[in-house]
Amino acid sequence: xxxxxxxxxxxxxxxxxxxxxxxxxxxxKKVTIQYPDERLTLPERERNRLYVDMEDCIGxxxxxxxxxxxxxxxxxxxxxxxxxxxxTKAGQxxxxxxxxxxxxxxxxxxxxxxxxxxxxxCIKMTDEFEYSEYSRNNLIYNFSVFTPEEAExxxxxxxxxxxxxxxxxxxxVAAQKPAETNTNTSNNNQ
Amino acid sequence: xxxxxxxxxxxLLLAAAPLFLWILPYALLAVYLExxxxxxxxxxxxxxxxxxWGLLQSLADxxxxxxxEDIMADAVxxxxxxxxxxxxxxxxxxxxxxxxxxSIYIGSNIDLGVxxxxxxxxxxxxxxxxxxxxxxxxxxxxxxxRTAAQIVSYEIPTAIxxxxxxxxxxxxxxxxxxxxxxxxxxxxxxFGGPELGLKKFILIPFMLVGTVIYFISSLAEVNxxxxxxxxxxxxxxxxxxxxxxxxxxxxxxxxxxxxxFAVSAIITILFFGGYQSPFGYxxxxxNIKWLVGVEQIFWFLFKGLLFVFVQMWLRWTLPRxxxxxxxxxxxxxxxxxxxxxxxxxxxxxxx
Amino acid sequence: MxxxxxxxxxxxxPQHPSTHGVLRLxxxxxxxxxxxxxxxxxxxxxxxxxxxxxxxxxxxxxYTDRLDYLASMGNNFGYVLTIEKLLKIEVPERxxxxxxxxxxxxxxxSHLVAIGTFGIDVGAFTPFLFCFxxxxxxxxxxxxxxxxxxxxxxxxxxxxxxxxxxxxxDKVKDFIKYFRPKLKELNDLLSFNKIFIERxxxxxxxxxxxxINYGVSGPMLRASxxxxxxxxNDPYSIYNRFDFxxxxxQGLQGTVGDTWDRYWVRVxxxxxxxxxxxxxxxxxxEGDVKAAIPKKIKPPVGxxxxxxxxxxxxxxxxxxxxxxxxxxxxxxxxxxxxNLSVINEICKNNLVSDVVAILGSTDIVLGEVDR
Numbered sequence: 040x041x042x043x044x045x046x047x048x049x050x051x052x053x054x055x056x057x058x059x060x061x062x063x064x065x066x067x068k069k070v071t072i073q074y075p076d077e078r079l080t081l082p083e084r085e086r087n088r089l090y091v092d093m094e095d096c097i098g099x100x101x102x103x104x105x106x107x108x109x110x111x112x113x114x115x116x117x118x119x120x121x122x123x124x125x126x127t128k129a130g131q132x133x134x135x136x137x138x139x140x141x142x143x144x145x146x147x148x149x150x151x152x153x154x155x156x157x158x159x160x161c162i163k164m165t166d167e168f169e170y171s172e173y174s175r176n177n178l179i180y181n182f183s184v185f186t187p188e189e190a191e192x193x194x195x196x197x198x199x200x201x202x203x204x205x206x207x208x209x210x211x212v213a214a215q216k217p218a219e220t221n222t223n224t225s226n227n228n229q
Numbered sequence: 230x231x232x233x234x235x236x237x238x239x240x241l242l243l244a245a246a247p248l249f250l251w252i253l254p255y256a257l258l259a260v261y262l263e264x265x266x267x268x269x270x271x272x273x274x275x276x277x278x279x280x281x282w283g284l285l286q287s288l289a290d291x292x293x294x295x296x297x298e299d300i301m302a303d304a305v306x307x308x309x310x311x312x313x314x315x316x317x318x319x320x321x322x323x324x325x326x327x328x329x330x331x332s333i334y335i336g337s338n339i340d341l342g343v344x345x346x347x348x349x350x351x352x353x354x355x356x357x358x359x360x361x362x363x364x365x366x367x368x369x370x371x372x373x374x375r376t377a378a379q380i381v382s383y384e385i386p387t388a389i390x391x392x393x394x395x396x397x398x399x400x401x402x403x404x405x406x407x408x409x410x411x412x413x414x415x416x417x418x419x420f421g422g423p424e425l426g427l428k429k430f431i432l433i434p435f436m437l438v439g440t441v442i443y444f445i446s447s448l449a450e451v452n453x454x455x456x457x458x459x460x461x462x463x464x465x466x467x468x469x470x471x472x473x474x475x476x477x478x479x480x481x482x483x484x485x486x487x488x489x490f491a492v493s494a495i496i497t498i499l500f501f502g503g504y505q506s507p508f509g510y511x512x513x514x515x516n517i518k519w520l521v522g523v524e525q526i527f528w529f530l531f532k533g534l535l536f537v538f539v540q541m542w543l544r545w546t547l548p549r550x551x552x553x554x555x556x557x558x559x560x561x562x563x564x565x566x567x568x569x570x571x572x573x574x575x576x577x578x579x580x
Numbered sequence: 581m582x583x584x585x586x587x588x589x590x591x592x593x594p595q596h597p598s599t600h601g602v603l604r605l606x607x608x609x610x611x612x613x614x615x616x617x618x619x620x621x622x623x624x625x626x627x628x629x630x631x632x633x634x635x636x637x638x639x640x641x642x643y644t645d646r647l648d649y650l651a652s653m654g655n656n657f658g659y660v661l662t663i664e665k666l667l668k669i670e671v672p673e674r675x676x677x678x679x680x681x682x683x684x685x686x687x688x689x690s691h692l693v694a695i696g697t698f699g700i701d702v703g704a705f706t707p708f709l710f711c712f713x714x715x716x717x718x719x720x721x722x723x724x725x726x727x728x729x730x731x732x733x734x735x736x737x738x739x740x741x742x743x744x745x746x747x748x749x750d751k752v753k754d755f756i757k758y759f760r761p762k763l764k765e766l767n768d769l770l771s772f773n774k775i776f777i778e779r780x781x782x783x784x785x786x787x788x789x790x791x792i793n794y795g796v797s798g799p800m801l802r803a804s805x806x807x808x809x810x811x812x813n814d815p816y817s818i819y820n821r822f823d824f825x826x827x828x829x830q831g832l833q834g835t836v837g838d839t840w841d842r843y844w845v846r847v848x849x850x851x852x853x854x855x856x857x858x859x860x861x862x863x864x865x866e867g868d869v870k871a872a873i874p875k876k877i878k879p880p881v882g883x884x885x886x887x888x889x890x891x892x893x894x895x896x897x898x899x900x901x902x903x904x905x906x907x908x909x910x911x912x913x914x915x916x917x918x919n920l921s922v923i924n925e926i927c928k929n930n931l932v933s934d935v936v937a938i939l940g941s942t943d944i945v946l947g948e949v950d951r
Binding site for chain 1: 635638639640641642643706713716723724725726727728731733741742745765768769770772773774775
Binding site: 267270271272273367368371454455457458461462463464465466545546547548549550551552553554 | 590598612703705769770776932933
């Protein structure tokens with residue numbers, strides 16, 4: 040019987056205590072942030088969409104290697120002897136044309152492992168987080184400054200150069216070989 | 230014959246239309262308030278984007294529900310499935326018929342008003358059970374079983390408390406009850422009714438107990454937290470309305486909110502003076518007759534909405550009970566206490 | 581006349597509001613009474629263990645974030661600890677302190693979610709939002725130092741990927757000051773509410789011997805009265821420097837090891853974590869957090885097992901190295917998985933509503949159960 044009345048008392052008192060808490064909160068300051076109108080200032084280290092400053096990119100591919108989900112795709116073409124691949128802002132001379140620098144943000148896991156090894160700090164995390172798209176293909180961002188045609192042109196030129204070089208090399212080898220054979224034959228002749 | 234038809238139409242317009250005009254805006258308002266109150270209690274703002282402070286939110290919701298495709302699973306019993314929401318709504322709507330909103334407006338001033346309300350609101354159970362069974366869904370079935378067990382059990386303490394008030398009032402007529410509690414806040418039944426004397430003071434604690442018991446069991450009857458086990462989201466998803474969508478779901482929703490106001494109205498009438506003002510009327514002071522009636526409507530709605538607010542307040546404070554605890558609360562606590570209460574009140578009224 | 585009753589199979593999940601993710605429970609019910617519970621897993625399987633075999637050691641850290649996504653710091657901690665064991669490297673003092681602080685803050689955040697969602701499971705909505713409001717502050721703190729709110733990738737083998745930012749320590753102090761009264765409010769609202777106690781006390785009792793036999797760990801084991809916490813029993817990092825208690829279930833409202841105890845142990849653990857954070861913040865030394873990070877991680881052939889006390893229990897990583905750049909095998913001992921295995925035993929012969937409450941009190945994260 041004592042238990043019976045104790046239960047009633049406890050129920051009513053704890054319910055009233057709880058109601059007191061919620062009543063108090065009715066008039067407390069609200070924590071909601073009216074998002075599109077009101078925005079939080081994001082911290083400096085915010086890790087959202089990546090940005091690549093192509094002026095600084097030297098095509099070292101370290102970010103590509105560090106990425107755990109393989110969302111960065113880089114293609115580089117070596118500058119030909121006569122060509123100038125430009126300089127970074129710090130004045131470092133570039134060796135590669137970066138003909139392709141695609142980041143697929145549908146794959147990106149925002150771990151920022153690509154940011155750490157970058158020698159020129161050209162790949163950065165920005166605070167841009169609103170970039171939804173209707174098509175997944177639109178999430179593949181192309182950072183390369185070269186148009187596909189220009190890239191093709193560069194590749195073709197490089198291939199030509201390579202071919203030429205190979206031909207030259209072959210010619211050199213060929214030129215050397217006959218000489219060798221000549222000497223051999225001459226030796227034989229002797 | 231023609232006269233009869235005319236009479237029916239006139240009565241419909243006079244009695245039923247104002248009710249409907251109240252229930253719909255009330256439901257919209259209540260949904261909005263529920264969301265706002267819950268938000269404020271949880272340090273949120275609640276709906277803010279549709280209209281100023283989100284005032285048009287529930288209107289937008291209704292428009293959305295109206296537009297929605299009427300989804301019906303293959304295995305449901307189509308006739309009963311369609312009938313259930315209507316039955317539920319009819320049950321809760323009909324309960325309003327005998328509720329006096331003011332001295333100048335009452336749907337039907339019948340002598341057995343309280344009886345009618347308790348009887349007709351039981352129709353809701355039939356509707357819920359029907360919907361639950363027709364849905365052909367295990368979760369719905371659970372919800373239906375729970376709701377039937379719950380509402381049927383909780384009718385008992387409700388009826389007993391009502392009886393104890395009826396003993397004091399000496400009438401079943403809701404309007405007469407309201408009329409008796411006139412003039413003064415201390416004439417309300419929670420303060421022992423209009424009769425002065427020792428009897429009145431002895432009555433007060435017992436009437437208070439009666440009020441609390443009625444309020445608790447009314448919570449259970451309208452399936453509100455902490456007794457919302459028939460539609461416990463975290464256990465049986467939606468309970469009896471799991472399979473319903475669009476307008477049919479809206480009917481269940483509307484019925485729930487209408488019911489909330491109906492039970493609040495009954496509490497108001499039984500214990501808190503019905504449509505009577507706690508202090509005098511401005512209309513009497515200025516000698517404008519019609520103003521009194523309007524003021525009474527204001528007071529009635531105010532008191533009713535106050536109890537609706539308390540229901541919401543409880544909902545956002547308490548966890549929910551378990552089915553067996555629900556039954557324990559009813560059969561071991563509410564019914565014995567209300568019975569004892571009834572006997573004591575009956576003895577006091579003999580004094 | 582006797583009526584024949586039939587048992588019913590009730591599918592709870594994978595889309596169910598209170599299975600905390602995509603868990604499917606197959607309940608065999610007789611009316612409202614549950615006769616048998618069969619959990620079906622694998623809806624969130626992401627091949628973590630197989631994935632790791634194709635990744636370099638440092639690249640696995642962001643993947644560990646996604647195991648128990650409510651306690652990413654703890655996962656990071658466990659993994660880097662294991663690899664450090666494998667490499668036999670020492671980490672600087674400052675790194676240890678920051679790791680402990682973040683792991684303990686993460687424990688608070690994780691327990692807040694556990695408490696809040698448990699509240700929702702038994703039907704109380706408001707505590708849930710209160711918990712999330714306070715957790716938000718912790719997430720903001722983490723965002724400031726790591727740049728991410730959820731999947732931090734904060735710890736690296738041999739150090740940290742980021743140092744603390746200016747003024748962060750003061751913010752943590754402010755948080756502790758703010759948070760203590762809120763905890764009391766939560767107790768008023770939920771912990772000692774009679775209805776809540778009725779719902780949870782003496783429900784789903786897990787006896788100590790059964791808990792040990794099933795390999796249950798963390799708050800669930802401690803609620804059963806076993807005083808076992810890796811932070812004390814096998815201290816890793818610098819936990820032996822701090823003064824804190826291990827709360828155990830005492831059956832205050834019912835029986836030892838019931839659902840209320842499991843809830844209450846978490847509330848008490850929040851207090852203890854606050855204590856640890858307070859102490860650690862006072863002692864934090866200066867130093868370079870990136871100094872000891874090896875340029876290339878190529879551990880010698882061998883194995884290592886590292887374990888940490890995650891909010892959900894003992895999180896273990898077993899790493900086998902064949903001397904290459906990638907691990908040969910990484911095995912995870914997920915606490916949620918082991919805790920879930922006991923669900924059938926403690927749910928049997930309870931009501932359907934209790935199953936929800938018990939599942940809520942086990943506090944599983946499906947990302948970790950399925951990996």
